[in-house]
Amino acid sequence: MRQNPKLWAHAKHIAFIMDGNRRYARKSSIDRQEGHLQGFNKLAETLQWCLDLGITEVTVYAFSIENFKRSKDEVDGLMHLARQKFEKLLEEKNEIMKHGVCIRVLGDLTLLPKDVQEVVADAMYISRNNTRAILNVCMAYTARHEITNAFKEVSWGVSKGLLKPSDISEEVLEKCFYTSHSPDPDLLIRTSGEVRLSDFLLWQHYSVLAFVEVLWPEYSIWHFFQGILYYQMNQKQVQLARDKRDALRLEAILESDKTEVVKMLSEENKCPEETAILPQRIAEYAAQRQKRITNFVETLDAKRTQQLLNMLPARTMSEIPTS
Amino acid sequence: MAFIDKVLFHIVHLVLWLYNLAVRTWPSWGKKHYVLRSQYNHRKRTLQRCLDESKSLHKIPRHLGLVFIEEKVSICDVANIVVCVLQLEFHTSVSTIVKVCCRNILRKLTNLISEKEKQLLEMENLNFTIETFVRKTEASTNSHNGIKDCSGKNSKLCTTQLYILEPGDGQPTLVRAAKQYCNDVIQQEEFDLNKWLQATHSFPDPELIFKFGTISSLLGYLPWQIRLTEIISYPSHHGFDYKSLLDLLHVFARTEQRFGK
Structure with missing residues (x-):
């Protein structure tokens, strides 16, 4: 099965809303925490199917x-599960490195308990350069939070003089998202029969x-194949x-560049319509804008890496060679 | 072994494809049966009946989004659906992926709706507002210009608003908001994104979306506003009638939201 048929379009990035663990636990008369655990096991299985x-x-x-609005018991249970699984993952560090798996935890990590922050940062840090398979785990995430955070990041860029407000475009905002290093998902699967996005990847939709009727722990390889097929049937139109x-984005950027140059020329007391140098000035402006954006993104990435390093536990910090 | 795997994969693929095809075409068979049945059950639609029916739904969306993702969008069918929706008194926004001239759609829809209102409803005039957002050139001071067009005379109801959206009303609106945010931060003023979007679009978040068409995607429809929106798909908007609308609204009324709890 590793040889995916070339005849069909082939999804590279899939997103899951793993819904229905608690309903599954109620249905099967098992403990709620056991339902979450089975949900985790299903995730491990699904990742293997994807690979x-x-x-x-x-x-x-x-x-x-x-x-976080859920009962304290449940939130604590989920955090405990997360910590346990990330710790186990860290124990299998060699396997992760051998298979080239990159783990990214996306969201406002500062909202997580300190011990979870540490294991999460550890897993992210050791696997940061791997590229063969990427697992993004959205924790303490909502899409609105992601968009609002991107607004704060660009305004930080503007206040630092790295960006001009007119430089802001969809691409720049996307660079500020938690998901900035990932392309948009090709397919989004939600289980449990609910037909809403519940604040997940709203921008990237x-x-x-x-939408699948089954509860997450009951999700089978047949449902998965069905989803892939569904993607293949819809892929062409979505790509279009x-x-x-x-094309619209590009048009808007060109328009914005032109407006800025015209504004600059009128400030220089030159009439834009009569200036033959307008196309050249626009090209120069576009190059400067691109340079500003690249510089901003590099600074932002450095800031984020520093935030991650600050979260790392002391034991890992001591292993990092000081440059 | 690899060869057998590949053959098996192709067979599974084919079986699932046939199954999907059957599922996709089935609703239209069901619909044909319904059309035949409904001819016998036809009752005159009066304003009172529409209001009674809307009250029988224990949950009605304050804002309903209609998303048309089909190759051929018929303005006439869209007008039919809008007339059905207008009777149930809530905000509506219409979005199509076909890039059409907004003003054209607006004019055609307004004319068609007034026409159909008289033909189909045989009842007192409904009053509704149509708003569309047409982006002006950069030289103008406002980035948005709401065009309002009121139709209907001497009417008793003036509640429903219809917004016509185009592709530029999704992500690009948020980009404009980000620019505004940066300017406000420089001026050290407080900026509330929700308030800003409310002022721009002046409608509540859609609680329900009817997506027409077989393509299963929303393709950039109002990314900020659809956080909790229920998405209900229907194979095609051609021939969608009042009964189908009520059926889908009943599906919506049965949904339960937990808001993360």
Whole structure:
């Protein structure tokens, strides 16, 4: 099965909303925490199916900021499960490095308990350079929080003089998202029969949506194949819409560059209509804008790496060679 | 072994494809049966009946989004659906992925709706507002210009608003908001994104989306606003009638939200 048929379009990035663990526990008369554990086991199984089909990136919605509203018992149980699983992952560090798995935890990590922050940062740090398979775990995440955070990041860039407000475009905002290093998911699967996105990857919803009736622990390989097929049937039109969106984005950027140059020329008391140098000035401005954006993104990445390093536990910090 | 795996994969693929095809075409068979049945059950639709029916739903969306993702979008069918929706008194926004001239759609829809209102409803005039957001050139001071068009005379109801959205009303609106945010931060003023979007679009978040078409994606429809929106798909908007609308609203009324709890 590793040889995916070339005849069909092939999803590279899949996102899951793993819904229905608690309902499964109620249905099967088992403890709620046991339901969550079975949900985790299903995730491990699903990741293997993805790898078998050559899908190299998976994003899962593990814990929303809204989930902090749940009872203390349940939140503590979920955090304990997360810590336990990440610790186990760290024990298998060699396996992770051997298979080239990159783990990213996306969301406002500062909202997580300190001990969870430490293991999460540890896992992210050791696997940061791996590229063969990528697992994005959304914890303390909501899409609105992600968008609001991106607003704060760009305004930070503007206040530091790295960006001009007119430089802001969809691409710049996307660079500020928690998901900035991932392409938009090709397919988003939600289990449990609910037909809403529940604040998950709202900006990135130029993807095929598949709502499945079964509860997450009951999700089988047949449902998974069904989802892949669903993607293949819809892929062409979604790609066309993405291309149209990209064309519109480009148009808006060119328009914004022109407006800025015209503004600059009128400040220099030159009439833009009569100036033959307008196309050249626009090209120069576009190059400067691109330079500003690259510089901003580099600074932002450095800031984020520093934040991650600050979260690392002392034992890992001591292993990092000082440059 | 690899060869057998590949053959098996192709067979599974084919079986699932046929199954999917059957599932996709089934609703239209069901619909044909319904059309035949409904001819016998036809009752005159009066304003009172529509209001009674809307009250029988224990949950009605304050804002309903209609998303048309089909190759051929018929303005006439869209107008039919809008007329059905207008009777149930809530905000509506219409979005299509076909890039059409907004003003054209607006004019055609307004004319068609007034026409159909008289033809189909045989009842007192409904009053509704149509708003569309047309981006002006950069030279103008406002980035948005709401065009309002009121139709209907002497009407008793003035509650429903209809917004026509185009692709530029999704992510690009948030980009404009980000620019505004940066300017406000420089001026050290407080900026509330929700308030800003409310002022721009002046509608509540859609609680329900009807997505017409077989493509299963929302393709950039109002990314900020659809956090908790229920998404209900229907194979095509051609021939969608009042009964189908009520059926889908009943599906919505049965949904339960936990808001993360």
